[in-house]
Amino acid sequence: MLQRKTNKQTNNIMKIKKELLASLTSAALFGSVANAEIPLTDDLSAYGYIDMAYTDSDDGSNLEGGAAEFELGFAFNPAESKWSAVAELSFRGTGDFGGGEKVDTKWETLTITYASSDELSFTLGNILSYQGFETFDATGLFQYSYQGYGNSPVYSASYAYGACADYVTDGYALGLWVGEVDDSASVEFLAAYTGTEDLTVKFIYANDPTYETFNVWASYDVGNFTFAAEYTTTDTVGSDNDDAVYMALAYYSFGDAGLTLRYSGGEFGGSDFDKFSVSPGYSFSDNVFGLLEVSYEEVGEEDSTTLAAELIYSF
Amino acid sequence: MKTKYNTHRFLFALCGAVLIAAPAMSVAEAVAQEEFLALQLRVEQLEASLRIVKNTQVEAIATETFAAMPMTQDDRNSLIENVVERIQAREESANFPWMEASKWAKLNKGMSPEEVVAVLDQPTLNEPSMHKRVDFVYTYQGRRVVTAKKVTGIVRFYKGKVIETEAPDL
Numbered sequence: 001m002l003q004r005k006t007n008k009q010t011n012n013i014m015k016i017k018k019e020l021l022a023s024l025t026s027a028a029l030f031g032s033v034a035n036a037e038i039p040l041t042d043d044l045s046a047y048g049y050i051d052m053a054y055t056d057s058d059d060g061s062n063l064e065g066g067a068a069e070f071e072l073g074f075a076f077n078p079a080e081s082k083w084s085a086v087a088e089l090s091f092r093g094t095g096d097f098g099g100g101e102k103v104d105t106k107w108e109t110l111t112i113t114y115a116s117s118d119e120l121s122f123t124l125g126n127i128l129s130y131q132g133f134e135t136f137d138a139t140g141l142f143q144y145s146y147q148g149y150g151n152s153p154v155y156s157a158s159y160a161y162g163a164c165a166d167y168v169t170d171g172y173a174l175g176l177w178v179g180e181v182d183d184s185a186s187v188e189f190l191a192a193y194t195g196t197e198d199l200t201v202k203f204i205y206a207n208d209p210t211y212e213t214f215n216v217w218a219s220y221d222v223g224n225f226t227f228a229a230e231y232t233t234t235d236t237v238g239s240d241n242d243d244a245v246y247m248a249l250a251y252y253s254f255g256d257a258g259l260t261l262r263y264s265g266g267e268f269g270g271s272d273f274d275k276f277s278v279s280p281g282y283s284f285s286d287n288v289f290g291l292l293e294v295s296y297e298e299v300g301e302e303d304s305t306t307l308a309a310e311l312i313y314s315f
Numbered sequence: 316m317k318t319k320y321n322t323h324r325f326l327f328a329l330c331g332a333v334l335i336a337a338p339a340m341s342v343a344e345a346v347a348q349e350e351f352l353a354l355q356l357r358v359e360q361l362e363a364s365l366r367i368v369k370n371t372q373v374e375a376i377a378t379e380t381f382a383a384m385p386m387t388q389d390d391r392n393s394l395i396e397n398v399v400e401r402i403q404a405r406e407e408s409a410n411f412p413w414m415e416a417s418k419w420a421k422l423n424k425g426m427s428p429e430e431v432v433a434v435l436d437q438p439t440l441n442e443p444s445m446h447k448r449v450d451f452v453y454t455y456q457g458r459r460v461v462t463a464k465k466v467t468g469i470v471r472f473y474k475g476k477v478i479e480t481e482a483p484d485l
Binding site: 047139142197198221224226251253256258281283285286287288289312314315 | 442443444445447448449452471474
């Protein structure tokens, strides 16, 4: 299963939630983790999700899936302190995850943040890239697959160690991330406009010793519709196969149910492709969400259709 | 790629293993889930008993105090009931300030989380939602002081504004 990407807003929402009342023993914590009740302390909160997914394609591959990911995160947010921290562990299946045979464990967000004011903060640690309308975690996606063919994300970065400074207001946000790759600096810059209600526009520029990426996207809510468009281009050092991918998405909410239509296409991984996805979804509760997806892909001269089913329990 | 920090992966895996192993190592001292649930039930029973004792004490004190006052029996009974109700209301207001229907009536769509907290006080739970048109949910949960009835109220937010409320059955 490929990794998923998220934008910073979505992840921050997930991180600062879950302030629960009482303490609980470790046995109760891990014994009933799927019950969405993890009482910790006022300063320490826990959150996460379990993602079950199955896919089947007519390209000759077998039905694949099972427990795709279990994520467990802890957020330390003392009310009177300017310091906070987040630690997330991701358990992903690399084989028969349902049977617990092969599990790949990784840190996702692992950060210490100093908020010098309500707007300005400084963060150090393993930080998620600014890139992308499509979220890293499954909980933020409108459909199952990423916009690239073969369920590939089209962004050039995900998590990386470094430091960032973020300035966020109601109307706009600026961010700068700096890391190091092979003794050279890797940087990412974010400029976001949120000054118009229901409209979000983000521009991200990434310059790394191995690539240069421009990512721009916009989303707009009107009535029960959400519309989004995105363009991502990446020039890879030493490669003639530079990527340029367009994406357009429309989502309609029927209350607890919703329907996503998405088109993506362009040049990616050295191939021209077109992909069209239809994905109905349903929120069974605030904690449980399920969806189906049908994606038709045309990569070069080859085409395929992929079916996916996914059920997510967040807590 | 930023993710090419492969040399650190072993250290991260080791840290992860320690974090995961820590609860397992304390299994001998940990409380089993069944025991925890039994304890939780016991605590609820004790709280119910305590509630009865407190109410009885309040009534006894009030009865003793008012017995010495020059009133008719009906006036005394009425006064005692009023005092007991007032004390119970104060206790509920102190512990669960959101347990007032009038406060929920003040909530409107478009209010900010800060405005909601100003009316209802801090929520019992604050958690994200899987609904695509809900960002996070404030849950207010507690038991009525007099009846011990469990009541729950919900406030849902999207893009920083209230989009839906479910008032508790008070």
